[in-house]
Amino acid sequence: MNATDFVETDFARVASGIAFAYLFPIVGYVLGVAWNKFIGAMDQGTSKRWKTACLLLPVLFLGMMVKVRFGNIRDVWLQSPVLMSVGYLIFGLIMPSGLFVIIFKIWRPLDRE
Numbered sequence: 001m002n003a004t005d006f007v008e009t010d011f012a013r014v015a016s017g018i019a020f021a022y023l024f025p026i027v028g029y030v031l032g033v034a035w036n037k038f039i040g041a042m043d044q045g046t047s048k049r050w051k052t053a054c055l056l057l058p059v060l061f062l063g064m065m066v067k068v069r070f071g072n073i074r075d076v077w078l079q080s081p082v083l084m085s086v087g088y089l090i091f092g093l094i095m096p097s098g099l100f101v102i103i104f105k106i107w108r109p110l111d112r113e
Helices: 003-039 044-068 070-079 081-107
Strands: none
Touching: 003 044, 003 070, 003 081, 044 070, 044 081, 070 081
16 A cells, blocks of 8 residues: 555545535434424424434534544645645534524524514
């Protein structure tokens, strides 16, 4: 195994971790909503809690990925700091911030005039 194979393997692991962190909660949310539509058990409070849990999962998974795969992330960073900086900016700052904004909008009380 040469150095480029090592970097590609680390990059693939980091990319698969990020993909899992964002795609798994989407699939879980869709399956949960479909199941609740089928049995008719979701009220407004349950819907808010379900959406919040599914929106918090990517943040939890990203945190777990950083803790468990820190060596892979460091190796990719050393080989491609610009790519990792852009990836961190998008997937580590902007998207989680957007998720928190969505969560706050879900729980914001409705203004009725």
